Amino acid sequence: MTLRELAELREQRAQVYDKMQAIVDECDGSLSRNQAEAYDRLEAKFDRLDEQVRAAHEHGDEPSRRSDSDDRRERFRSIDCSGQSNPGEFRRERRATDRGVFLGERRFADAFDVTQPERREADEFSLGALLQGLAGTRQLATDSPEHRTLIGSGATGALVPSAVASGILDGVFAASVCHAAGAQAVPMTARTLTLPRIDTPPSPAWHAEGQADVPEDEPGIGAAVLTANTVAVRFSAAVELLEDASAQSADGLATAMVQAIASAIDEAALIGDGSGNGPTGLFYDADVAHTVLGDPDGAPLDGYRDLVRAIFAVRGRNLAPDAAIYSERSAEEYANLTASDGQPLRAPRIVDELPQLSTTAVPDDLTTGANSDSSALFVGRFADLAIGYLPSIGVKVEQSQVKGDSLTREFVAYCRADVAVLRPAAFEVVEGVRPAAAA
DSSP: OOHHHHHHHHHHHHHHHHHHHHHHHHHTTBOOHHHHHHHHHHHHHHHHHHHHHHHHHHHSSSOOOOOHHHHHHHHTTTOBTTSOOOHHHHHHHHHHHTOSOBSSOSSHHHHTTOOHHHHHHHHHOOHHHHHHHHHTSSOOOTTSHHHHHHHHHOSSEEEOOHHHHHHHHHHHHHHOHHHHTTOEEEEOSSSEEEEEEEEEOOOOOOOOTTOOOSOOOOOEEEEEEEEOEEEEEEEEEEHHHHHHSOHHHHHHHHHHHHHHHHHHHHHHHHHOBSGGGOOBOTTTOTTSEEEETTTTTOEEOOTTHHHHHHHHHHHTTTOOOOEEEEOHHHHHHHHTOBOTTSSBOOOOHHHHTSOEEEOTTSOSOEEETTEEEEEEEEEEOGGGEEEEEEEEEEEEEOSSSSOTTSOEEEEEEEEEEEEEESOGGGEEEEEEEEOGGGO
C-alpha cells in the first residue's frame, strides 16, 4: 500500500469517527433506535477501515500506535442504547475517558518518538527488579535491560531509559487527580517550553465601514513558561520484601512510586507556592479569583451553596467549568449532608452533573485569618491547566543499608515537570473551608 492510499484510509476513518462523535454529542447520554442503528452501521465501517490501517502498519515501517478505535470504545462505552441512561452519569463517564490533553499525541512514548525496539525492551523491563538490583537484594542477569541500566548509571542510582520513563509517566498521568479533571499533559523535549496564557479576553465591537471604531485595548495574551524542575519523592520497602519477592511482585514498589509522584504533582498544581524551585499552582496564582468563606477567618461549608457560587463565578466569565477538586475531608462532609427529614441531601442538578474529585493533595491545614484548619475547593475548566513532563525518571537507593531497626531500604525517585495556568479566569478557588465541627 502506498503512503497516499494509507493517508486516504486514515481520512476516511477520521470522517466516520467524526460522524459517530456527532451522534453521541447529539444524544446527550442516550440513543434513540434510529441513532443506535446509525451508530452501529458507522461502527462496523469504522472497524473495517481501522483493520486496514492496522494491517498497513504491521506490514510497513511506520510504528503502530494506539488506534482511534481503542479510544472510541473507551469514550462511548457508557452509552445506553435503550434510551434510559442517566445524562449526568454519561457526562461523568465521558469526562473521565476524555481526560487530559496530549498536544496531538496519544501517549508519552508517541510524543517522545520512542522507537519500536525501545518499546519492546521497555515491555521486558521490570522496575521492581531494578529497585531490587539497586538495593543489592537481587542478582540481575547480565543480559537483562535492568542490568544494562545499572551498568550505565551507577551503583546506587539509575536514570531509567526514556521508553521506560514514558511508561512510568503514563502511569503518573492515570493516577493524577488533576489529569482526571482534564488538565493537559504536555510532553517537553527541552527544559523549557512556552505556551500562550490568556489573562484577559479581547473586547469585540461592531464596526462601521470607514470608521475608526475598533477597540484599541489589546487582549491580555502573554506567555506561560514551563520549566522542567525536579520533583522527588521518598519511599521505603522492607528488606524481606526485596529479598523474597519476585520481580513481578516487586513491581508493586513501582506502583507506589508512581502514585507518590502523581500526588506530588497534583499538590504542586493545586497549592504550589513557587518556593524552592517548585511550581506556582492554582491557589497561589495571583490572577486566579478567590472567594474566602467567612472572611477573614474561614467558615464551614454551607451545603452545596459554595460550589454553586463557584460554578456560576466561572460561568459569569463566559467559561464553562468541567470539574471540581477538593480535600477528602470536604468529600466526607458533602457525603454526610442530610435534608430536614434525615435523608441524604440531594445536590442541585448543576452540582450533580459536575465531575467532582477528592484528594489528599488538597490539605486541611491551610491558614485563613486566625485559623489553621482550613481547606479549599477548586472549580474550573481544567483543560486550562497544563502540566509539562520531560522523559526523565530517576531512582536511587540511600547509602545506608538499613534504616534504624526496621530493616527497610529507602529509595528516592524523581522526575522533571512543571505546571502552568493557561487561563486564570477559567478557575475559582474557594478558600477558608473549615471543618463542620467549627460551626
